[in-house]
Amino acid sequence: MSRVGYARVSSTGQSLDVQLDKLNQVKCDRVYQEKRSGRTADRPEFKACMNYLREGDTLIITRLDRLARSVWHLSQLAKEFEKEKINLIVLDQNIDTGTSTGRLMFNMLASIAEFETDLRTERQSEGIAKAKENGVQFGRPPKLTNEIMQNIYSRRQTGTTISQLAKEFKLGEATIYRAIKAVKKSD
Numbered sequence: 001m002s003r004v005g006y007a008r009v010s011s012t013g014q015s016l017d018v019q020l021d022k023l024n025q026v027k028c029d030r031v032y033q034e035k036r037s038g039r040t041a042d043r044p045e046f047k048a049c050m051n052y053l054r055e056g057d058t059l060i061i062t063r064l065d066r067l068a069r070s071v072w073h074l075s076q077l078a079k080e081f082e083k084e085k086i087n088l089i090v091l092d093q094n095i096d097t098g099t100s101t102g103r104l105m106f107n108m109l110a111s112i113a114e115f116e117t118d119l120r121t122e123r124q125s126e127g128i129a130k131a132k133e134n135g136v137q138f139g140r141p142p143k144l145t146n147e148i149m150q151n152i153y154s155r156r157q158t159g160t161t162i163s164q165l166a167k168e169f170k171l172g173e174a175t176i177y178r179a180i181k182a183v184k185k186s187d
Contacts, residue, residue, distance in 0.1 A: 001056040001057055001058070002029045002030060002052075002053075002054070002057045002058070003026070003027065003028045003029050003057070003058050003060060004028060004029065004030050004031070004032070004049060004052060004053060004057055004058065004059050004060065005020075005023035005026075005028035005030070005031035005032065005059075005060045005061070006031070006032045006033070006045075006046065006049045006059060006060070006061050006066065006067065007019035007020055007023060007031065007032070007033040007034075007061070007062065007066065008033070008034050008035070008036060008038060008043070008045075008046070008066045008067075009035050010035075010036070010037045010038065011035060011037075012035045014035065016033050016035070018062075019033075019062045019066070020033065022062050022091050022092075023060060023062070023091075026060055026089075026091065028060055030052065032045040032046070032048060032049040032052075033045060034046065038065060038066070038067075038068070053084070053086050054084075054086075055084055055085045055086070056085060056086075057086050057087070058086070058087040058088070058089055058098075059081070059086060059087070059088050059089070060088075060089045060091065061088070061089075061090055061091070062090070062091050062092050063090060063091075063092045063093060064090055064093060064095070064106070064109055064110060064113060065113060068110075070114060070117075071110045071111055071113065071114035074110040074113075075107075075110065078097070078103075078106065078107070078110075081097065082097075088106065090106070090109075093105065093109055095109070143171065143175070144171075144175065144178075144179055148169065148179070149179040149180075149182055149183050150183060152165055152169060152176060152179045152180060152183075153179065153180050153183035153184070155168075156176075156180055162176050162177065
């Protein structure tokens with residue numbers, strides 16, 4: 001019966017040190033660690049950890065959000081752990097699924113975590129909509145201004161080839177054709 005730790009941070013600029021210290025304090029026999037977003041299924045160390053776990057083992061993490069991508073994913077893991085008789089300990093949230101209270105806390109916190117994520121997404125969408133109402137432009141600025149398109153059109157009218165225009169304006173030929181077409185439409 002192994003005590004297996006799993007530590008994860010979302011980006012390469014973040015440090016695993018705090019999580020690793022906590023996992024070492026509880027004397028994990030083996031620790032898997034990676035720097036990957038929790039929202040992606042492409043987590044090789046997580047997969048290796050899940051493959052390593054056997055009946056009677058205990059998986060130890062510092063926080064629930066280090067483990068799963070969503071409440072649904074967390075719920076799937078919980079079912080799998082229960083079926084395979086794998087215990088889950090979440091250090092920072094005092095959860096031990098080996099107890100009925102721990103299982104209750106596990107499910108409650110998972111639901112709250114998903115709720116918080118949904119709220120954050122809603123607030124972000126509302127903020128974007130409000131910014132658009134106020135005239136904020138998102139994304140990179142367009143390469144083609146009206147002035148540049150007029151210039152391309154004029155140069156084409158004087159016999160400059162599409163290839164020459166593409167090189168001169170550092171644009172693709174398809175973009176040159178679109179600029180010419182746009183100016184023709186506006187005439």
